[in-house]
Amino acid sequence: MPCATQALLGVQPGQKSRPCDSCRRRKSRCFIPPNDDSCVLCRFRKQECTFLEGPKPRRKRDAQSTVEGASPAKVTKVDGSPPATFTNMSPPASSVASGSSLHSQVPIRETLPIEDYSTIRGHSLLKKTLGLQNPRWSTYVGSSSTLDYGFLGLIPFDRRDEAELANGVSLRKVAPDAMFIMEYDRSIDGYEEMLKTVDDIERIVAPHGQALIDLYFRIVHPSFPVLHKEVFLEKYSRTHREFAPPLLAAVYSLALNWWSYDPELAPLQKPDVEKLDKLAHKTLADVIMRPKLSTVQAGLLLLQRRHDSAGDWPLCSHVVALAEELGLGLDCEKWRIPKWERGLRRRLAWAVWLQDKWHALTQSRPSHIDKRNWLVKYVTSDDFPETAADESNEDGSAEVENGRRLFQEMISLSEIVHEVLSTLFTVAAERELRDIEEILEKAKPIQIKLKDWYQGLPESLRMNTQLKTRKLSSNGSLHLAYFATEITLHRRIIHALTPSTPKEIVQVCRSAARVRLLAAMDFVKNLKPEHIQAFWYSASATNFALVGAFAALLFATATENEERKLFKTCLDEYRWSLRVSSRGFEQMSQALRKLDLAISRIPIFEIEKRATKARDDEEEEDDENDDEEEDESGQQAQDNRFSEAHGPYEEDELYNLNAMRYWNETGMGMANDMVFLMGQGDIHGNVKYPPHMSSGELRALSASGSAHSSPEQQIHHQTDRQLPDSQLQRQQQQSQQGWMYLSSYNASVQGPQDWPPRWQDGDHKTTTATVADGTIRDDSYQGDMHM
16 A cells, blocks of 8 residues: 555554455455555565455354354453454364364464554553564664664654664664664565464464463463563463464463363363474574564473473573573663563563573583673562462462562572582683682582572471462472582582592581482472472473482492492482382473483492392301401402492592401591581581591501501501691691581581471481491481471
8 A cells, every 4th residue: 555545544554454455365464564655575576566456245253153052252351441252162172072183173263463562552561562562573782783872872763762774674772772673574474374383383272272371370470470471361362373383382382281280171182282392393493583572481481391301402592592682681670661571571581591500500511691791680579560469269370479489589599500600610610620628618608608598588488388278389399409509519529529638528528418418308208299290490300310310429439338338228219209209290200211311321330239239148158267258359359340430549449448348347436526517507416437548558557567556546657657747737727627518617506507408307406427336327307398
């Protein structure tokens, strides 16, 4: 329609009007960009855009236009206007329960999406949106690009703060130092393909789209608020075609996890979730070059759907890049955009942040987000439009207020994860940071932050809090993330221990690691159905597996038989816990597969079983001389196998096993008066470990005959002979310094400590790890979780 005709009819360019002749024949959307005389399709096909033909007469709607037995459905609009009525319902529920083949026959709405949200009549949150415009997309203008802010400010902007730069390309100014390039999507074929795809997605779930959306906002959204509920429902009330295909498919796909939580859906056959996933990933690749907030939302939701699977890191990297294209990491507090969109941008920014940090941890990749470029303010209660009044009363819903606090605490924990990764797990840190003392010095402030974070959790987020009747709780996902952070920190410390590490540090490091492992195992064992059935963050599957991997690491690096038995038992029990809970709980099922993949081919685990059986058989022999000979040969074979498994430390570890056996036989242990932290509460324990002796020390003892003297004399003799005074003083200082585990706390600190979490009945019990006469006793972690 030429401009003169538009003006005559009172139609503005870009505003919805009757289609041109070509678009009418093709039944395609006809869109005329601002200040243009031809629609996009005619310009693309290089043909004249005419408006000569009139509209064809429409058939009157009658009873046959609706499906027999179904009444027209009403969708309530959020702006309070009369509900829209559309006749796209399927046959009654009983008729679709027979199979999914009928989904393709279910009618759906064919309403075209709104072309320009600023022209919507009446109330709408989308009128001044920046990141959810349709059919335009936006990219942030950086200060080092050719679009220099020094002269861009001289461009005259209209009342909408926009200035046209070229045909279909404009510049929007939201702040003096923040501008965006706005472009129209000129690919008509791509647009038609998008409409077809979003229709296919709707047909897969029809006529249950609205029910699935309700499930999503009841269960997923409270703990992972990356959508704006009112905006989403407003768009869906008009037509499903206003959504980007990957976003709609991701919402449906996630909601299908709780299909049985809707009493009307439960008896019906579930839609094909694999089809939804395939369409979601395919269409995300199609729209990733046209950044919108909806694209970031789709990527985040698809990552939650995949449970930290292979290939997630490239997808996460795409999401981070999209967030940077949209300027999500910037402070938007003073931008001229709707208030609801500022809150949405902040929530999305921090969701991208935590996704990047957790995938960097679980997949051992360098984080893409530099904190110096992520200046977005922390989310506050004002950034969450939903309140407790918006909470659903239906069974199986999540608490809105609790979900908001959980999301905020997950953000805070991810900042500690960022510090763990940037301090101890960069490529440079792993190469250069090898000294245990230096590692402990760097780990100590991180450990204190973890303690403070845990102690600062609100009561509603603790595992022992009283759950509301028939409500789901995602607290388990948050606490599992905390244990994964603790374990990641301690794995770095355990890896740094070597045969030359002072025995005092080895003892306290491994004892503290054992405390974390047992606490994590008890946490997993005591999860309630209300926790298991709730929403879990995408890293949860790997976080479950990390607990088992930590048990395997402690077992593989143990130098004492009793300690090896303890950690082997821990590993077996934990794998059993995962196995019995994996049915119907995809995160645990994935965790078990990940853990078995990691340890299934390691010979030491099978060797330990055979060695244990051999030792048991030897003890049953009646002849004492035969027992001694068999013990020597059996032990030598075991030590050789142990040496092969332990690589560079084989000789020292071999002799240390002999030293452990000698010390146990004498029934004596080394007195150690160290008072240390077993998890940053004041937990006092007397630790008596056999001495950690090197191969050189044992050879010297054997040659001098002093191996038959008392253990204390052996230690003092070797220490005095081999260590200079300066090194002796340094070792004495190490047992008194305020390392992460060594306690320099004042004796005035009294009362029960609520960190780390302990399982107990009634009053607080401290955790004492005592190793005396070669026996490990652990009286901690009994009863219910106390947090």
